[in-house]
Amino acid sequence: MRLPDFWTGLxxxxxxxxxxxxxxxxxxxxxxxSPRLFPTIIGAAMALMGAAIxxxxxxxxxxxxxxxxxxxxxxMALMAYLPLAIVVFALTAPTYGTIAVAVxxxxxxxxxxxxxxxxxxxxxxxxxxAIPLAFSELLGIPLPYGLIEGLL
Amino acid sequence: MDAFIxxxxxxxxTEVILTIVVSALFGLFVGMIPGLSATMAVxxxxxxxxxxxxxxxxxxxITCSAMSIFAGDVPGAFLRIPGTPSSAAYTNDMNDLxxxxxxxxxxxxxxxxxxxxxxxxxxxxxxxxxLLADFALNFSSFExxxxxxxxxxxxxxxxxxxxxxxxxxxxxxxFMAVVGLDFVTGIQRYTFGxxxxxxxxxFISVMIGAFAFAELMRxxxxxxxxxxxxxxxxxxxxxxxAKTIWQQRKSITRGGVLGTLIGVLPGAGADIAAWxxxxxxxxxxxxxxxxxxxxxxxxxxxxxxxxAALSGSYVPTLVFGIPGDSITAIVVxxxxxxxxxxxxxxxxxxxxxxxxxxxxxxxxxxLLVPFAILAIYMGRFAISLRDEVLYPVIMLLCxxxxxxVSNNIFELWIVLATGLLVWVMNENDYPTAPLxxxxxxxxxxxxNFMSSIIKADGNMMMFVNRPxxxxxxxxxxxxxxxxxxxxxxxxxxxDPATDTPLS
Amino acid sequence: MMKKLMIAAAGIAVSAGTAIAEYPERPxxxxxxxxxxxxxxxxxxxxxxxxxxxxxxxxxxVNKPGGGGVIGHSEMLTTRPDGYTxxxxxxxxxxxxxxxxxxFKATDFNPIGxxxxxxxxxxxxxDSEWQDLPAALEAIKSQPAGTYKTSGMGAGAAYHLAxxxxxxxxxxxxxxxxxxxxxxxxxxxxELASGGVQIIPSSxxxxxxxxxxxxxRPIAVLAEERLAAFPDVPTATEATGVEFSGGTWxxxxxxxxxxxxxxxxxAAAVQAVATSEEFTTFMNDKGFGAxxxxxxxxxxxxxxxxxxxxxxMNDLGLAQRQE
Numbered sequence: 008m009r010l011p012d013f014w015t016g017l018x019x020x021x022x023x024x025x026x027x028x029x030x031x032x033x034x035x036x037x038x039x040x041s042p043r044l045f046p047t048i049i050g051a052a053m054a055l056m057g058a059a060i061x062x063x064x065x066x067x068x069x070x071x072x073x074x075x076x077x078x079x080x081x082x083m084a085l086m087a088y089l090p091l092a093i094v095v096f097a098l099t100a101p102t103y104g105t106i107a108v109a110v111x112x113x114x115x116x117x118x119x120x121x122x123x124x125x126x127x128x129x130x131x132x133x134x135x136x137a138i139p140l141a142f143s144e145l146l147g148i149p150l151p152y153g154l155i156e157g158l159l
Numbered sequence: 160m161d162a163f164i165x166x167x168x169x170x171x172x173t174e175v176i177l178t179i180v181v182s183a184l185f186g187l188f189v190g191m192i193p194g195l196s197a198t199m200a201v202x203x204x205x206x207x208x209x210x211x212x213x214x215x216x217x218x219x220x221i222t223c224s225a226m227s228i229f230a231g232d233v234p235g236a237f238l239r240i241p242g243t244p245s246s247a248a249y250t251n252d253m254n255d256l257x258x259x260x261x262x263x264x265x266x267x268x269x270x271x272x273x274x275x276x277x278x279x280x281x282x283x284x285x286x287x288x289x290l291l292a293d294f295a296l297n298f299s300s301f302e303x304x305x306x307x308x309x310x311x312x313x314x315x316x317x318x319x320x321x322x323x324x325x326x327x328x329x330x331x332x333x334f335m336a337v338v339g340l341d342f343v344t345g346i347q348r349y350t351f352g353x354x355x356x357x358x359x360x361x362f363i364s365v366m367i368g369a370f371a372f373a374e375l376m377r378x379x380x381x382x383x384x385x386x387x388x389x390x391x392x393x394x395x396x397x398x399x400x401a402k403t404i405w406q407q408r409k410s411i412t413r414g415g416v417l418g419t420l421i422g423v424l425p426g427a428g429a430d431i432a433a434w435x436x437x438x439x440x441x442x443x444x445x446x447x448x449x450x451x452x453x454x455x456x457x458x459x460x461x462x463x464x465x466x467a468a469l470s471g472s473y474v475p476t477l478v479f480g481i482p483g484d485s486i487t488a489i490v491v492x493x494x495x496x497x498x499x500x501x502x503x504x505x506x507x508x509x510x511x512x513x514x515x516x517x518x519x520x521x522x523x524x525x526l527l528v529p530f531a532i533l534a535i536y537m538g539r540f541a542i543s544l545r546d547e548v549l550y551p552v553i554m555l556l557c558x559x560x561x562x563x564v565s566n567n568i569f570e571l572w573i574v575l576a577t578g579l580l581v582w583v584m585n586e587n588d589y590p591t592a593p594l595x596x597x598x599x600x601x602x603x604x605x606x607n608f609m610s611s612i613i614k615a616d617g618n619m620m621m622f623v624n625r626p627x628x629x630x631x632x633x634x635x636x637x638x639x640x641x642x643x644x645x646x647x648x649x650x651x652x653x654d655p656a657t658d659t660p661l662s
Numbered sequence: 663m664m665k666k667l668m669i670a671a672a673g674i675a676v677s678a679g680t681a682i683a684e685y686p687e688r689p690x691x692x693x694x695x696x697x698x699x700x701x702x703x704x705x706x707x708x709x710x711x712x713x714x715x716x717x718x719x720x721x722x723x724v725n726k727p728g729g730g731g732v733i734g735h736s737e738m739l740t741t742r743p744d745g746y747t748x749x750x751x752x753x754x755x756x757x758x759x760x761x762x763x764x765x766f767k768a769t770d771f772n773p774i775g776x777x778x779x780x781x782x783x784x785x786x787x788x789d790s791e792w793q794d795l796p797a798a799l800e801a802i803k804s805q806p807a808g809t810y811k812t813s814g815m816g817a818g819a820a821y822h823l824a825x826x827x828x829x830x831x832x833x834x835x836x837x838x839x840x841x842x843x844x845x846x847x848x849x850x851x852x853e854l855a856s857g858g859v860q861i862i863p864s865s866x867x868x869x870x871x872x873x874x875x876x877x878x879r880p881i882a883v884l885a886e887e888r889l890a891a892f893p894d895v896p897t898a899t900e901a902t903g904v905e906f907s908g909g910t911w912x913x914x915x916x917x918x919x920x921x922x923x924x925x926x927x928x929a930a931a932v933q934a935v936a937t938s939e940e941f942t943t944f945m946n947d948k949g950f951g952a953x954x955x956x957x958x959x960x961x962x963x964x965x966x967x968x969x970x971x972x973x974x975m976n977d978l979g980l981a982q983r984q985e
Binding site: 355425 | 697698700701703704707723724725726727728729730732733736761762763764808811813816817818840841842843844845846848849851852853855856857858859867870871872874875877947948949980982
């Protein structure tokens with residue numbers, strides 16, 4: 008996702024400005040060192056550097072190059088799947104348990120990568136149960152069990 | 160000498176030797192999983208140590224931490240995803256070396272340097288613990304402030320080609336460090352009322368997002384579906400040639416000494432040591448242009464430093480009960496639970512214990528070599544797996560690793576947000592390393608600055624009127640402004656007509 | 663694994679058979695709002711081991727760190743009140759509300775039993791001119807504000823508040839002493855040794871290493887009576903004649919709405935653990951102060967903590983709420 012420097016610089020300049028402006032709103036208790044100081048410096052520096060990048064890239068502001076992956080369905084599916092998998096995991100794992108969610112996430116991921124359904128299901132079942140079990144039994148991490156709570 | 164033999168007696172027991180081997184394997188396993196740090200490996204072992212003898216408990220912690228610090232290099236070398244934060248400084252170098260078929264020069268060198276660095280640190284611990292501890296105790300917030308600022312200047316060395324973009328990345332890391340409850344006043348900053356953000360943005364989750372998730376995104380975007388016959392040439396020897404090791408002697412020694420000194424300072428551990436040693440190696444190198452593109456020198460210096468820092472951090476821990484880093488903070492707790500009060504008396508009251516500790520340090524460092532070869536073969540096996548199996552597994556490991564940071568689903572949202580952000584940034588040539596550096600050092604800089612200001616009642620002269628503080632201040636200012644002068648000089652010397660802007 | 667399987671199977675069988683089974687019938691989870699390896703975690707694990715013996719089921723300690731302890735503590739309140747998830751709370755729950763970091767108050771917790779009280783102490787550098795507490799208080803009173811500084815903990819931490827309370831009880835304005843925040847006692851003692859601050863109000867065991875290294879010296883302990891391990895350190899009450907004690911504490915809590923029978927059973931078990939020889943030996947050996955408050959005493963203690971912490975935080979300008 009190659010964007011012209013002008014726009015990324017501008018985005019960071021705006022972000023830095025927002026950091027600095029929000030910092031102005033922090034309460035400053037009497038006598039103590041100000042909690043505004045550092046965020047203001049950081050925000051201002053980011054805004055300045057962002058502006059410098061934007062200025063430097065002003066000439067090429069319109070040079071959008073289409074990313075290579077555009078129009079390549081498998082790549083786009085994979086790239087959409089990665090963030091989606093995290094969202095699904097974060098939203099459903101606490102209720103349904105990590106194994107119940109990890110197995111389908113693994114299966115679908117393998118299949119988008121082009122694995123045939125049978126090996127994909129096998130991989131999903133193996134990795135989707137082995138990894139959660141390793142974390143909960145070997146490392147002692149209290150993972151939510153959810154649906155299969157009764158079995159463990 | 161009697162105490163030394165008593166120490167040997169304590170160590171060479173079936174229970175202790177067995178725990179050393181088991182915890183070495185455990186450390187190897189945890190360290191290789193992206194995001195799980197050495198500190199976390201040790202924290203996970205604490206409940207287990209409750210039932211052990213004091214020597215076995217210490218052996219567990221020391222071996223596990225030494226092993227996981229090294230193991231963090233393995234996924235870094237093969238997949239460009241560092242396993243622990245202290246490997247992040249030289250991940251690109253390792254990966255480029257492996258891509259060039261030089262596994263031995265990357266991981267083998269890192270293993271050898273880790274062993275040598277660890278031994279340098281241990282010798283320093285044995286010979287001059289009280290002396291070094293006195294040196295560290297003279298550091299107050301003023302000195303730490305300058306030191307952290309000096310550490311931030313490493314950003315210019317890891318920033319890559321575009322200083323401005325590196326600067327933005329650094330600022331972003333510093334910004335992430337200020338999110339949460341303010342250290343001095345306890346007010347909330349940039350939490351927007353979210354309870355999960357009060358404690359700040361978790362460093363490990365950012366690591367997983369910035370390295371692992373962003374890397375998976377990048378690989379997805381270039382996925383071709385073609386099966387490469389050999390993805391990487393990993394047929395080379397797992398260990399570097401003796402000649403190569405000899406060539407790196409300076410780099411390894413420098414890293415070991417630096418790492419020990421940084422480890423001795425309370426609050427600064429292996430992570431910071433690796434960054435500083437990498438930056439210093441670059442500064443002294445004859446081939447600084449190779450750094451970030453497969454420099455054996457960088458790998459040797461930094462991996463020597465992070466293992467040396469582990470040993471160094473035991474100096475203030477043993478002498479004053481002041482932990483040198485997050486791992487020894489846990490060690491202090493375990494020691495006290497075992498009825499051993501760290502402090503000056505520990506050397507006379509528990510001399511056999513202290514000697515046992517030295518011996519364990521030496522053993523666990525020497526054990527690194529066989530375990531490193533094992534890890535290299537495991538890594539080779541993993542890399543020989545097909546994309547469609549390997550990457551989904553890594554993805555799952557990242558999600559579980561992030562959850563394990565604080566047993567909290569919120570960490571996954573941090574992985575997602577930083578992962579996407581860093582991926583877009585990388586696509587546009589904004590480097591990742593300064594962001595991690597900013598996050599590591601941000602709080603150290605701010606907290607020590609604020610503490611200093613409070614102590615000094617606003618008198619800025621206090622920042623430079625202690626000898627060590629003044630010296631550090633001068634070094635910092637030179638390091639900050641020297642490159643600027645250099646750039647200006649080059650600018651004026653160059654013909655403006657052929658001068659192309661940096662991009 | 664096998665054990666878990668059997669317990670789970672037994673649990674299913676029992677809950678399927680009778681509606682009201684004898685509590686507890688399956689493993690209990692005890693939340694700790696701090697990381698594994700810290701002081702609270704260590705005590706929690708010993709308490710959990712004791713509870714396992716008393717109740718006959720596994721008691722798992724689960725660390726839920728983050729948010730300065732707010733996340734774990736708030737989960738203790740919002741968990742299902744079935745007695746199978748309880749919490750091991752620390753003194754911080756009295757200050758979250760006043761600092762504006764959480765909506766819950768210390769009095770919102772269901773007190774089951776307090777097991778630990780660590781009194782704050784008054785540490786000075788080894789070469790300090792203060793030999794006793796009255797001399798120190800006199801010096802603080804007579805010098806301009808900010809001359810003397812404390813460190814060793816974050817602003818508003820239990821020991822910091824105890825120290826401010828001590829000053830207030832003795833008629834000294836707590837604002838006269840500036841607090842330099844630090845993460846934990848160790849960096850604070852380092853500041854003391856390097857001359858950056860003059861007073862560390864951490865507990866006595868936390869200062870033991872530095873005392874042994876002859877870098878620091880305690881001149882008083884803010885406890886009701888002298889500690890057995892430190893018989894030479896006078897209490898603040900002895901030294902000044904003004905009664906005052908303060909420090910940090912830890913105890914087992916639950917969410918509101920526990921069934922009376924469950925709450926009683928838990929409270930009895932916690933009492934048994936807190937008074938057991940195993941527990942008190944552990945606490946004495948490790949330098950923690952053992953205590954055993956029953957639910958009524960704990961409840962009264964939480965109520966008094968809530969008001970006194972609110973007052974002192976307002977005096978120090980650390981509070982985001984008045985009331």
